[in-house]
Amino acid sequence: MLAVLSLLGVSGSHDWIIFQSVLLALLFAV
Numbered sequence: 001m002l003a004v005l006s007l008l009g010v011s012g013s014h015d016w017i018i019f020q021s022v023l024l025a026l027l028f029a030v
């Protein structure tokens with residue numbers, strides 16, 4: 001999980017924002 005976070009952080013801020021949005025959506029969906 002941390003590896004994925006670090007990779008997204010390096011790839012770019014836009015990808016990071018999208019990932020956070022998806023993560024929040026999953027948290028609220030539960």
